[in-house]
Amino acid sequence: MKLITDNDELKAFCAPLASAEFVTVDTEFIRERTYWPVLCLLQIGGPDDAAAVDALAPGIDLTPVFDLLANRDVLKVFHAARQDMEIFCRAMDDCPAPVFDTQVAAMVCGFGDSVGYETLVSKLCKASIDKSSRFTDWSARPLSEKQIKYALSDVTYLRTVYEKLQAKLERNNRTPWVASEMEALQDRSFYMTDPQEAYQRLKTRRPTPRLLAILREIAAWRETEAQRADVPRNRILRDESLVEIAHHPPKSVENLARIRGLSQKMAEGWQGRQIMEAVERGRALPDADCPKPVEKPQLPRGIGPVADLLKVFLKMCAEESEVAQRLIANSEDIDNLAAFGEDANIPALSGWRRELFGDAALKVRDGRMALAIKDRSVTVIDLPT
Numbered sequence: 001m002k003l004i005t006d007n008d009e010l011k012a013f014c015a016p017l018a019s020a021e022f023v024t025v026d027t028e029f030i031r032e033r034t035y036w037p038v039l040c041l042l043q044i045g046g047p048d049d050a051a052a053v054d055a056l057a058p059g060i061d062l063t064p065v066f067d068l069l070a071n072r073d074v075l076k077v078f079h080a081a082r083q084d085m086e087i088f089c090r091a092m093d094d095c096p097a098p099v100f101d102t103q104v105a106a107m108v109c110g111f112g113d114s115v116g117y118e119t120l121v122s123k124l125c126k127a128s129i130d131k132s133s134r135f136t137d138w139s140a141r142p143l144s145e146k147q148i149k150y151a152l153s154d155v156t157y158l159r160t161v162y163e164k165l166q167a168k169l170e171r172n173n174r175t176p177w178v179a180s181e182m183e184a185l186q187d188r189s190f191y192m193t194d195p196q197e198a199y200q201r202l203k204t205r206r207p208t209p210r211l212l213a214i215l216r217e218i219a220a221w222r223e224t225e226a227q228r229a230d231v232p233r234n235r236i237l238r239d240e241s242l243v244e245i246a247h248h249p250p251k252s253v254e255n256l257a258r259i260r261g262l263s264q265k266m267a268e269g270w271q272g273r274q275i276m277e278a279v280e281r282g283r284a285l286p287d288a289d290c291p292k293p294v295e296k297p298q299l300p301r302g303i304g305p306v307a308d309l310l311k312v313f314l315k316m317c318a319e320e321s322e323v324a325q326r327l328i329a330n331s332e333d334i335d336n337l338a339a340f341g342e343d344a345n346i347p348a349l350s351g352w353r354r355e356l357f358g359d360a361a362l363k364v365r366d367g368r369m370a371l372a373i374k375d376r377s378v379t380v381i382d383l384p385t
Contacts, residue, residue: 001052001145001148001149001152002049002050002051002052002152003051003052003053003054003143003148004051004052004053004054005054005057005060006057006060007059007060007061010053010060010061010062010064010065011064013044013049013051013064014044014064014065014067014068015064016046017044017046017068017074018067018068018071018073018074019073020046020047020074021047021074021075022074022075022076022077022100022162023044023045023046023068023074023075023076023077024043024044024045024050024077024078024155024156024158024159024162025042025043025044025045025069025076025077025078025084025096025155026042026043026078026079026084026151026154026155026158027039027041027042027043027083027084027087028040028041028042028043028138028151029041029083029087029138030137030138030139031232032232033231033232034230034231034232035226035227035229035230035231035232035233036090036227036230037083037086037087038139039055039087039091040055040056040138040139041053041054041055041056041138041143041151042055042062042065043151043152043154043155044065044068044155045152045155045156045158045159047159050152050155050156051152052143052148052151052152053065054141054143056139056141062091066088066091066092069088069092069096070092070094070096070097072097072098075098075099075100076096076097076098076099076100077099077100077102077158077159077162078099078100078101078102079101079102079103079117079120079154079158079161080101080103080114080117081099081101081103081185082185085099085185085186085191086191089188089191090191094188095185095186095187095188095191096186097186098182098186099182099185099186100162100166100178100182101178101181101182101185102117102120102158102161102162102165103115103117104178104181104182104327105162105165105166105169105178106120106165107323107324107326107327108169108174108177108178108323108324108327109165109168109169109172109174109322110322110323111123111324112324113324113325113326113327114324114326117129117154117158117161118131120161120165121153121157121161124160124161124164124165125157125160125161127157129150129153129157130146130149130150130153131150132146132150133146133147133149133150133151134150174352176352177351177352180351180352193223193227195219195220195221195223195224195227196216196220198216198219198220198222198223199212199215199216199219199220199291202215202219202239202242202243203243204243204246204247205247207293208293209287209290209291209292209293210282210283210287210290211246211247212246212290212291212292212293213282213283213285213289213290213291214245214246214249214278214279214282214283215242215243215245215246215282216282216291217278217279217281217282218242218245218246218275218278218279218282219242220278221274221275221278222236222237222242225271225274236271237261237262237275238261240260240261241259241260241261241262244259244260244261245259245275245279246282249279249282249283250276250279253267253268253272253276256272256275256276257272296332297336297339297340299335299336299338299339300339303335303338303339306338306365307334307335307337307338307339309364309371310334310337310338310361310364310365311331311334312371312378313357313360313361313364313371313378313380314328314329314334314357314361316371316378316380317356317357317360317361321356323356328348328353328356328357329346329347329348329353329357333346333347333348337349337358337361337362337365338365341362341365341366342362348361349362360380363382364380367383368382368383368385369381369382369383370383
């Protein structure tokens with residue numbers, strides 16, 4: 001078990017990996033008390049060796065790791081990559097590329113929705129992982145041998161998982177499918193939170209443009225303050241308090257202090273002053289500049305049975321192709337497909353999803369193809385045009 005805490009050792013470990021075809025990567029981090037994830041340990045597996053790098057070691061310089069992750073001649077293999085990528089995109093001011101996510105690949109290879117790493121290790125490597133160290137405090141030092149062993153298992157078995165999934169993708173001519181999914185993972189904007197967009201994650205009752213204008217301003221204030229102080233959003237102010245302020249905009253500090261979740265001290269202090277300023281910005285915004293409530297397309301009456309039929313067809317396609325159903329389309333996509341046909345703005349009508357499902361689904365929707373039961377299985381029948 002190799003734990004690197006020294007810069008010279010880290011350089012020596014990373015140098016030969018620059019010529020590797022691929023490396024496997026994972027991280028251990030904590031985020032319970034901060035806005036930004038705190039990287040505690042990162043693991044890298046090469047063709048013949050693997051090591052855990054102590055990201056909290058005094059004086060450690062992770063530049064050799066970042067150079068490796070930025071090397072476009074080396075494929076970086078992750079499992080469920082999003083959180084790891086978020087950490088690296090911020091630390092490197094760029095995103096690792098190219099990348100391969102074995103969870104996405106597994107969804108294309110018949111392992112179901114959001115399959116876990118342990119499941120893939122069990123099925124593809126015929127091995128098991130001791131998961132008892134998963135929720136340990138990765139910021140505490142020294143790390144135990146048990147922790148290091150668990151951390152390294154996340155990149156050592158990943159080599160075999162990747163190789164077997166990649167081989168299956170190539171046999172099925174589906175490598176481009178996964179490649180297209182990786183493009184979003186490598187987009188740095190995917191991991192950036194614009195404070196002015198933070199309000200969109202909050203649910204409100206009967207939103208109006210003015211309510212949303214106020215909510216946008218106070219949510220942006222909270223997001224900016226949480227980022228500045230590096231604390232979780234709810235440590236600044238809870239979601240329900242933001243929504244309550246937007247529904248009942250206070251006109252005085254006394255009104256603000258009555259909002260549930262705000263103390264008198266907070267309302268009377270600098271935070272209360274900034275909240276009131278944000279409320280006033282929302283109040284003063286011209287009507288034309290207020291955000292509009294998101295309205296779902298009005299589905300025609302009677303479209304439900306059509307959508308249900310298309311959902312049956314989706315399930316059939318997913319089972320026959322061994323592609324996770326959720327990766328092809330979700331329930332809202334199918335409702336829109338049923339209602340709007342070719343005009344539906346959904347992923348299922350582009351790229352490999354259209355090839356696998358979308359074109360045939362349009363035929364079912366338009367009455368050019370029928371579903372039938374034969375030998376207790378659903379089958380399709382082309383209808384004369």
